[in-house]
Amino acid sequence: MANAKTKAGRELQYREALNEALKEEMRRDDTVFVMGENIGERGGSFKVTVDLIHEFGADRVLDTPLAEASFTGAGVGAAIAGMRPVVEILFIDFTPLIMDQIANQAAKYRFMTGFKGSVPFVLRTQGGSGNGLAAQHSQNLEAWFCHIPGLRVVMPSTPYDAKGLLKSAIRHDGPVIFLEHKLLYQTKGPVPEKEYVVELGKGDIKREGRDVTIIAWSHMVLHALKAADVLAQEGIDAEVVDPRTLSPLDTELILESVRKTEHVVIAQEAVRRGGVGSDIASYIQEQAFDYLDAPIRIVAGHNTPMPFNLHLESVCTPHAEEIVAAAKETVYAEKRASA
Amino acid sequence: MYSKKFLLDLYKTMYTIRVFESECIKLYRQGLIRGYYHPYLGEEAVGTGVCAALGKQDYIVSTHRGHGHCIARGADVKHMVAEVLGKETGYCLGLGGSMHIADITVGNLGANGIVGGGIPLGVGAALASKIRKEDRVVAIFFSDGASNNGVFAESLNLAGAWSLPVVFVLENNHYAVCTPVEKSCKADDLYTIGQGFGIESHMVDGNDVLEVYAAAQEAVAKCRKAKGPVLIEAKTYRHGGHHVNDPGAYMPQDRLEYFKSRDPVTLGKGHAMSIGKATKNDIAKIDKAVQKEMDEAVAFAKESPEMSEERFFELVENY
Ligand SMILES: Cc1ncc(C[n+]2csc(CCOP(=O)(O)OP(=O)(O)O)c2C)c(N)n1
Ligand SMILES: [Mg+2]
Numbered sequence: 001m002a003n004a005k006t007k008a009g010r011e012l013q014y015r016e017a018l019n020e021a022l023k024e025e026m027r028r029d030d031t032v033f034v035m036g037e038n039i040g041e042r043g044g045s046f047k048v049t050v051d052l053i054h055e056f057g058a059d060r061v062l063d064t065p066l067a068e069a070s071f072t073g074a075g076v077g078a079a080i081a082g083m084r085p086v087v088e089i090l091f092i093d094f095t096p097l098i099m100d101q102i103a104n105q106a107a108k109y110r111f112m113t114g115f116k117g118s119v120p121f122v123l124r125t126q127g128g129s130g131n132g133l134a135a136q137h138s139q140n141l142e143a144w145f146c147h148i149p150g151l152r153v154v155m156p157s158t159p160y161d162a163k164g165l166l167k168s169a170i171r172h173d174g175p176v177i178f179l180e181h182k183l184l185y186q187t188k189g190p191v192p193e194k195e196y197v198v199e200l201g202k203g204d205i206k207r208e209g210r211d212v213t214i215i216a217w218s219h220m221v222l223h224a225l226k227a228a229d230v231l232a233q234e235g236i237d238a239e240v241v242d243p244r245t246l247s248p249l250d251t252e253l254i255l256e257s258v259r260k261t262e263h264v265v266i267a268q269e270a271v272r273r274g275g276v277g278s279d280i281a282s283y284i285q286e287q288a289f290d291y292l293d294a295p296i297r298i299v300a301g302h303n304t305p306m307p308f309n310l311h312l313e314s315v316c317t318p319h320a321e322e323i324v325a326a327a328k329e330t331v332y333a334e335k336r337a338s339a
Numbered sequence: 340m341y342s343k344k345f346l347l348d349l350y351k352t353m354y355t356i357r358v359f360e361s362e363c364i365k366l367y368r369q370g371l372i373r374g375y376y377h378p379y380l381g382e383e384a385v386g387t388g389v390c391a392a393l394g395k396q397d398y399i400v401s402t403h404r405g406h407g408h409c410i411a412r413g414a415d416v417k418h419m420v421a422e423v424l425g426k427e428t429g430y431c432l433g434l435g436g437s438m439h440i441a442d443i444t445v446g447n448l449g450a451n452g453i454v455g456g457g458i459p460l461g462v463g464a465a466l467a468s469k470i471r472k473e474d475r476v477v478a479i480f481f482s483d484g485a486s487n488n489g490v491f492a493e494s495l496n497l498a499g500a501w502s503l504p505v506v507f508v509l510e511n512n513h514y515a516v517c518t519p520v521e522k523s524c525k526a527d528d529l530y531t532i533g534q535g536f537g538i539e540s541h542m543v544d545g546n547d548v549l550e551v552y553a554a555a556q557e558a559v560a561k562c563r564k565a566k567g568p569v570l571i572e573a574k575t576y577r578h579g580g581h582h583v584n585d586p587g588a589y590m591p592q593d594r595l596e597y598f599k600s601r602d603p604v605t606l607g608k609g610h611a612m613s614i615g616k617a618t619k620n621d622i623a624k625i626d627k628a629v630q631k632e633m634d635e636a637v638a639f640a641k642e643s644p645e646m647s648e649e650r651f652f653e654l655v656e657n658y
Binding site for chain 2: 037063065066067069305309
């Protein structure tokens with residue numbers, strides 16, 4: 001467990017950890033620059049770019065016009081020309097506006113140039129529900145990006161992972177889609193003072209356990225850990241696996257856990273249909289069918305646009321309780337069968 | 340030339356918007372409204388002047404800062420408050436909220452959480468009107484930030500190429516969140532963008548409802564004669580930050596004071612009294628009625644039920 005390994009000491013908020021990663025990488029490499037809407041003096045709506053403008057100036061911290069497709073495309077072009085841009089799109093819900101630049105330009109460029117060109121480009125954005133922001137500001141669209149070969153897709157759940165992964169993303173020579181969660185920015189966790197990176201494509205066991213594997217990413221990890229505490233009280237020892245990077249996926253880590261626990265719950269905030277959870281489930285049943293003692297359970301968002309109404313918003317979003325229920329079902333399904 | 344009744348109606352609409360926003364900001368601060376809330380305070384004359392020039396059959400396309408458009412288009416504030424409180428009696432059953440209010444029955448095709456997202460929709464509505472040979476004009480509201488977006492350029496060109504009955508209403512409030520318009524566009528006056536596309540384009544004082552109305556009326560008349568589209572840039576200014584939680588500290592005090600000294604509601608009252616010879620008593624009657632309507636709307640919304648889970652899942656089944 002990465003976090004447990006860090007010595008007790010400094011804690012940072014998720015947004016502060018991201019801010020520190022940007023600062024360190026901008027100091028280390030002057031081809032790194034950031035751009036987005038209101039990220040300069042205002043420091044971005046979620047305060048991830050606070051103060052960057054004071055240290056690095058307006059040439060490397062660019063406030064853009066409200067023109068997502070063109071400034072994202074400009075970022076991709078700058079990357080092709082040898083810079084390392086980090087572009088911020090305020091809400092993942094606005095990425096449809098930039099999809100051509102991401103899917104057809106950034107993701108394909110290296111391939112189409114016969115592996116001669118490269119696109120060291122990071123797109124930072126955030127998704128998720130929970131703030132009453134309704135249908136156009138609450139989505140989880142990671143599956144879109146995972147579906148496009150040529151992109152790395154990262155979804156950190158802790159401040160430690162956020163910092164280490166953002167640094168790796170910036171150093172990566174291809175396009176990385178870096179997905180944050182609006183409810184995580186204020187969460188705190190240990191972040192060592194000493195420099196470190198977290199490798200892309202490497203998952204992490206957030207809690208060890210023997211009885212059931214709960215696979216979750218981004219904000220769902222918090223719910224999964226809560227669920228594991230509840231399950232522990234009932235004598236079920238859950239292991240929480242956080243892939244951290246969804247593409248490429250750390251399949252080794254997942255399979256290892258599945259072989260150990262023989263029960264799987266996948267928890268995603270995104271709507272279920274066409275989601276990453278289904279893809280992971282299909283992979284597990286293909287590779288570890290003989291180890292499974294019960295069907296894989298997927299806990300996911302309801303297949304609907306997000307309602308504005310507070311209660312209904314909550315009803316459409318999965319929480320710890322649903323994960324607990326699903327874990328019990330898989331574990332007891334087997335007990336029933338073997339009784 | 341303007342009747343007393345007409346001028347008082349304009350004033351009443353603007354004052355209703357003013358009171359609606361002020362009361363809802365209170366509700367927001369009490370924690371009864373969640374999410375983003377973008378007040379139209381300071382910009383009342385634009386929506387009011389434009390909508391006064393439209394006919395019943397016409398359409399409007401609104402924005403994330405859309406409560407004013409909605410009211411000016413004749414919405415019942417009861418169902419608006421209910422919507423921003425997330426209640427089932429709201430215009431969108433409480434599923435849309437502040438950024439997504441629509442009232443299609445009166446031709447308000449809806450607000451939008453995607454800045455610029457509504458502009459092509461409006462062009463499409465105008466296209467439908469042209470294809471079906473209906474006499475419908477579409478007024479598309481958007482602000483300076485949206486004018487930076489690619490869809491604006493494409494939509495402007497499309498509407499121009501096909502001579503569609505669209506009035507592009509560029510509400511230049513000088514900011515996209517905290518980004519001042521001078522930093523997001525080289526042009527001093529945004530209406531000149533329209534000229535580049537060969538589109539008739541004008542600039543008006545967006546705080547003077549009569550100036551807005553006159554320009555809109557002319558634009559709508561042109562559209563009805565298949566001489567559209569027309570672009571109107573209405574210069575105005577927010578009375579506060581971008582949304583309720585933004586103090587707007589970056590807005591220079593003297594500029595804010597200047598625009599507040601040209602407050603659209605006060606100017607509108609002045610027109611009613613000087614041109615329309617309305618009395619203080621006429622104004623007081625309106626103010627009282629508006630406040631009463633709003634108080635009732637708030638009470639109605641507070642008492643209204645939320646949608647049940649059962650009804651919700653029934654609605655979204657197979658969505
Ligand atoms: C496509 C898109 N980009 C960014 C945002 C975030 N955002 C919401 S309102 C806003 C500013 C819009 O400025 P403007 O168009 O001038 O409208 P105003 O707020 O001044 O009415 C921004 C950047 C968004 N909702 N949609
Ligand atoms: Mg604006």
